[in-house]
Structures are given as C-alpha cells and as structure tokens.
Amino acid sequence: MKAFGRVYLCLLIFFLYLPIGVMIAMGFNASPYYQLPFEFSTRWWHELWQNAELLEAGKNSVIVAIIVTLIATPVGTAAAVALHRREFPGRNFLRVMLLPPIAIPWLITGTAMLVMFYWSGIGRGFHAMLIGHVALAIPYVVLVVSTGLQTIRQDLEEAAMSLGATPLFAFFRVTLPLLTPSIIGAALFAFAVSLDQFVISYFLATPGYTTLPVKIYSAIRKGFTPDINIISTVLLLASMALVLIYFIFSKFGAKDVRR
Amino acid sequence: MSDVKLTGIAKSYGGSPVLTDITVDFPSGSFTSLLGPSGSGKTTLLRIIAGFITPEAGQVTIGGEDVTRIPVWARNIGMVFQSYALFPHMNVRDNVAFGLGRRGVKGAEAKRRVDEALEMVRLPGFAERLPKQLSGGQQQRVAMARAIVTGPKVLLLDEPLSALDRRLRQEMQVELLSLQREIGVTTIFVTHDQEEALTLSDQVAILDRGRIVQMGAPAAIYERPATRFAAEFLGDANFFAGLVEGGAITVAAHRISAPGLPEGREVTLAVRPEKISLDATHENQVRAKVLNAIYAGANLTYLMEGPGGQRLKVFAQNSDGVILPNGAEVTLSWPAAHTILVEG
Numbered sequence: 264m265k266a267f268g269r270v271y272l273c274l275l276i277f278f279l280y281l282p283i284g285v286m287i288a289m290g291f292n293a294s295p296y297y298q299l300p301f302e303f304s305t306r307w308w309h310e311l312w313q314n315a316e317l318l319e320a321g322k323n324s325v326i327v328a329i330i331v332t333l334i335a336t337p338v339g340t341a342a343a344v345a346l347h348r349r350e351f352p353g354r355n356f357l358r359v360m361l362l363p364p365i366a367i368p369w370l371i372t373g374t375a376m377l378v379m380f381y382w383s384g385i386g387r388g389f390h391a392m393l394i395g396h397v398a399l400a401i402p403y404v405v406l407v408v409s410t411g412l413q414t415i416r417q418d419l420e421e422a423a424m425s426l427g428a429t430p431l432f433a434f435f436r437v438t439l440p441l442l443t444p445s446i447i448g449a450a451l452f453a454f455a456v457s458l459d460q461f462v463i464s465y466f467l468a469t470p471g472y473t474t475l476p477v478k479i480y481s482a483i484r485k486g487f488t489p490d491i492n493i494i495s496t497v498l499l500l501a502s503m504a505l506v507l508i509y510f511i512f513s514k515f516g517a518k519d520v521r522r
Numbered sequence: 523m524s525d526v527k528l529t530g531i532a533k534s535y536g537g538s539p540v541l542t543d544i545t546v547d548f549p550s551g552s553f554t555s556l557l558g559p560s561g562s563g564k565t566t567l568l569r570i571i572a573g574f575i576t577p578e579a580g581q582v583t584i585g586g587e588d589v590t591r592i593p594v595w596a597r598n599i600g601m602v603f604q605s606y607a608l609f610p611h612m613n614v615r616d617n618v619a620f621g622l623g624r625r626g627v628k629g630a631e632a633k634r635r636v637d638e639a640l641e642m643v644r645l646p647g648f649a650e651r652l653p654k655q656l657s658g659g660q661q662q663r664v665a666m667a668r669a670i671v672t673g674p675k676v677l678l679l680d681e682p683l684s685a686l687d688r689r690l691r692q693e694m695q696v697e698l699l700s701l702q703r704e705i706g707v708t709t710i711f712v713t714h715d716q717e718e719a720l721t722l723s724d725q726v727a728i729l730d731r732g733r734i735v736q737m738g739a740p741a742a743i744y745e746r747p748a749t750r751f752a753a754e755f756l757g758d759a760n761f762f763a764g765l766v767e768g769g770a771i772t773v774a775a776h777r778i779s780a781p782g783l784p785e786g787r788e789v790t791l792a793v794r795p796e797k798i799s800l801d802a803t804h805e806n807q808v809r810a811k812v813l814n815a816i817y818a819g820a821n822l823t824y825l826m827e828g829p830g831g832q833r834l835k836v837f838a839q840n841s842d843g844v845i846l847p848n849g850a851e852v853t854l855s856w857p858a859a860h861t862i863l864v865e866g
Contacts, residue, residue, distance in 0.1 A: 419609060422609070424667065427596075
C-alpha cells in the first residue's frame with residue numbers, strides 16, 4: 264500500500280512536469296518542427312531576440328501583470344480588512360458575494376465584461392483589459408489576505424489601542440507587519456492571474472495590442488517556432504521563483520504569527 | 523492615582539440588555555474584582571471602562587474626569603488581556619516600550635523605564651526575547667509590565683490568569699497583588715474564579731444578568747451574601763426555605779433560627795458547608811443521611827440528604843481519620859449566628 268502510494272505520487276509529478284520538461288527541451292532543439300532526434304542548439308534564443316512581436320507581447324504581459332498587482336493588492340487587502348475587522352450593514356452579504364467570481368468560468372466572465380463594457384461605453388482597449396484583470400484578481404487577493412487575517416488575533420490591535428495607539432496606527436504598526444506574508448502571497452496570486460489571463464485580454468484588448476497568451480494562441484493557429492518555447496520557459500522560471508519566494512516568506516510569517 | 527466612577531451605565535445588544543443601571547465606585551488605589559458567570563456582563567463592563575464600548579446610557583469618570591465619550595487610546599489606561607495579546611513581531615523591549623512611544627517617551631528614558639518595569643515583574647534580562655520564546659507565565663508578566671510602564675490611571679485585567687495552570691496561577695496571584703500594592707494603581711479585575719476574587723480583592727462586585735447584585739469586602743460578601751445567587755456563586759451554600767413562626771422556620775420538624783427573621787414571612791436561609799458540625803453542639807440541628815463522602819486528604823466533603831429531602835453539603839476536617847459510611851444517619855448542627863437570610 265505504501266509502495267503503491269509512492270508510485271502514484273511519482274506518476275502524478277511525472278505527468279505534471281513532463282509536458283513542461285518537453286517544452287523546455289524543445290526550446291533547445293535545432294529543428295523548427297520539433298523533430299527528433301534531439302540536436303542541442305541555442306538557435307531559438309537568438310531567434311527570440313529577433314522576434315520583436317513576441318518580445319513585445321511578453322513585455323506587455325509583464326507590464327499589465329505588474330499594474331494589475333499594484334492595483335488589486337491594496338484594494339483587495341483593504342476590502343479583506345473591512346470585511347473581517349469592521350462592522351457595517353451588508354458585510355456578510357458582500358463577504359459571500361466576493362467568492363463566486365472565482366468559480367465562474369473565465370470565458371463567461373469575459374463575455375459578460377465584453378457585453379457590459381460595450382453597453383456602458385467603456386469599450387475595448389488597454390483600460391478595459393486592465394479593469395477586467397483587476398476585477399478577476401481582487402477576489403483572490405481578498406481570499407488570501409482574509410485567511411491571513413484570521414490567524415492574527417483581534418485583541419492585538421485592542422492592546423495597541425489600550426496603550427495609546429489610534430486605530431490607524433495600531434493597524435499599520437501591529438496588523439500590517441503580521442499580515443505582510445499574506446499580502447505578498449496575494450500579490451503573487453494577482454500577478455499570476457493577470458499573466459495567465461487569455462480570455463479577457465483576447466476579448467477586451469484593442470486589436471494590435473497583444474499579451475503573451477494571446478500571441479501564443481494566434482501563433483498556434485498559424486504554426487509556430489520554438490522561440491515560443493523559450494519565452495514560455497523564461498516566464499515559467501520567473502513564476503516558479505516567485506512561488507518559492509512566497510513559500511519562504513509564508514513559512515517565516517507563520518512562525519511569527521503562532522504563539 | 524485616580525478613582526473610577528460608573529453612574530447609571532446601560533448597554534444592550536440587539537435589543538437584549540447586557541448591562542442595566544450599573545452604578546459603582548472604585549476608590550483610588552483599590553483592587554476590585556468583577557465576579558460573575560459567563561454572560562453576566564462583567565467583560566462588557568470592563569470594556570466600557572476601557573473605552574472599547576460606548577454605553578447607551580450613563581457616565582464613566584476616571585479621576586473626576588468624564589471620559590464617557592473619550593476613545594480608548596486617549597484614556598490613559600493599562601489593560602492585560604486574557605490571551606496577553608503581546609505583539610508577536612516585537613521583542614519584549616519593544617512590546618513594553620509601545621505605550622511609552624505613543625506618549626513621546628523615547629531613547630534612554632524609555633529604556634530606563636522599560637528596564638524598571640521588567641525589574642518589577644521580575645523579568646530582567648528578557649528584553650531582547652520574542653514573545654514566542656517565553657513561557658505562559660513569563661508572557662503574562664510582560665503583558666503586565668507593558669500595561670503599567672506608562673503609569674496608567676487605572677489598570678484593567680481581563681481574566682489574565684485563566685490561561686495558566688493552577689500552581690502558576692496561585693504564584694501569579696501573589697505577585698499581582700504585591701505589584702498592585704507597590705504601584706498603588708486603581709485595579710479592576712474580571713474573573714469567574716471565586717477563590718481568585720476572594721484572595722486578591724479589597725472589594726468584590728458580583729454580577730448576575732447585567733446587574734451588580736452585591737458589592738463589598740470579600741469577607742462581608744462571603745459571610746453575608748444578600749441573595750441566593752450570591753451565596754451560591756461565591757462559595758457553596760445549603761438552603762432551607764420556610765415560614766417564619768416564633769423566630770424560626772420549621773423544616774420537617776426541625777427548627778432553624780437566624781438573626782433578624784421577619785415574622786410570618788416565607789424566607790430562604792443559607793448556611794455555609796464549613797459552618798456545619800457533624801454533632802449536636804450548636805442550636806440549629808437537623809438529621810441527615812450520608813449519600814456520598816468525597817475524600818480529599820486533609821478534608822472531606824459529605825453530600826447528604828436533609829430532612830426535607832434537600833441536598834446538603836458539609837465540609838469536615840480529616841482530624842480523626844473517620845469517614846462516615848454512605849447511608850449513615852447523623853445529626854448536623856450550626857450556630858444560628860451563621861444562618862443567613864437571603865433573597866429568593
């Protein structure tokens with residue numbers, strides 16, 4: 264039984280990482296048609312630096328993701344704090360209503376946004392895509408930050424206030440430092456949601472402005488060369504590094520939060 | 523130092539009253555326990571004094587100043603929480619110095635006062651540790667140091683010892699009391715532990731369903747509980763009910779008398795278990811049957827059935843090594859002077 268479990272786990276990891284491994288390997292294969300036998304080459308790296316369109320799409324994706332992160336993280340954090348630490352009418356309703364968007368397929372959300380933005384006159388374009396991404400990222404931020412807030416005792420802020428701190432000072436000096444690991448985790452989530460976003464970008468961006476997922480999609484339809492593999496590899500390694508950073512942070516955070 | 527006065531305090535949640543017309547005086551430098559079961563409103567009352575909750579009616583004054591509308595951070599109080607609420611990301615020094623910083627005390631002066639406070643709670647040399655590196659008792663002391671270092675007008679303690687084990691709790695009680703005497707700060711202490719309330723306080727206020735049912739010195743309340751609730755909640759008590767005729771009530775042919783009984787009225791009398799002797803030496807006497815003897819080494823607790831079928835509790839010293847067997851019939855007696863007339 265134990266052996267079975269181990270084999271099962273190995274298979275699971277194998278199938279998770281095999282396509283990624285193949286993708287990375289093919290980026291270093293000389294053949295433009297993914298032909299075997301494997302012949303090592305850095306040709307596609309050079310091709311990538313020549314491919315202005317692909318680089319532009321990659322750059323767009325990262326810029327959008329950074330802007331989305333910078334907007335969604337503080338907004339979502341503020342929402343989480345309000346939903347968990349402040350009393351106001353309709354609080355429970357709002358708390359519940361924040362979660363379903365996570366479960367709604369992005370295709371449907373994207374269509375709905377397209378229809379709504381046309382109808383309301385917001386239209387398509389960079390701004391529309393940004394709104395879409397931020398709206399998608401906020402529930403994730405709220406969820407992650409809320410989970411972090413629940414591990415921080417509320418009487419810490421009360422203790423700070425009893426010692427002469429205003430609520431604002433108590434929040435920034437006591438709760439916020441303890442919440443930092445969660446906020447970093449939430450920011451990474453927001454970044455990933457945006458970077459990964461295809462449907463919203465495809466529907467809402469102005470034709471001509473492409474993010475990487477949109478570019479990859481159209482390349483697949485036209486037939487593509489392994490320089491796509493290279494840029495995907497770079498992004499993959501970058502996001503894995505981010506996740507690792509988060510793990511290190513959250514581990515340290517958890518140690519501090521528990522008493 | 524400052525006295526604390528509450529006048530006509532009322533508070534309700536969702537239409538149901540939590541506190542009703544609380545008027546009470548905490549003299550300057552006194553140690554008062556708010557004692558009551560959970561839901562009696564004692565914590566709400568403490569939080570009103572702290573300023574976390576605004577009462578619907580009434581007035582809170584600290585040192586003669588009306589602070590009813592002043593928020594908690596401007597009241598100059600010290601508070602120790604049940605969970606200690608130490609800031610986990612700050613070391614002991616920064617925890618204790620937090621309140622000083624808010625009052626603009628910084629640098630060498632802050633350091634001196636933090637060291638002094640840690641000295642007082644007998645934790646010198648712990649300043650650089652993080653809270654998670656301390657034991658429960660040590661964390662409690664840090665919380666104490668943090669609360670007193672600013673020289674607050676009033677010290678509020680919300681069941682600060684309840685998370686400690688029994689032995690440590692008794693040790694901390696002694697330390698808490700000597701610390702309070704040393705700095706002389708008006709102290710209000712919330713507890714549901716009656717023994718703790720009796721040991722520590724100058725005065726005890728017993729709360730029941732949002733009202734203070736009795737307030738006074740520990741001995742006065744213990745020896746003269748005003749109500750059945752107070753008698754039962756603070757210590758153990760046996761009760762006898764009956765009509766007063768000729769200065770005594772009659773319970774199944776036994777006459778039980780007490781000082782100051784109102785003639786011709788239905789009354790309830792209380793007697794403490796340790797006031798009862800297992801012989802006929804005193805004037806109030808009843809026959810009872812032993813149901814159970816609980817042996818605790820130095821002393822014994824007998825559960826008995828009284829003449830009217832009521833349950834009686836009797837404490838006895840284990841001075842002669844005799845344990846009455848279950849079913850034994852004995853005569854119990856106690857002085858009329860220790861029989862207390864209680865309400866309802």
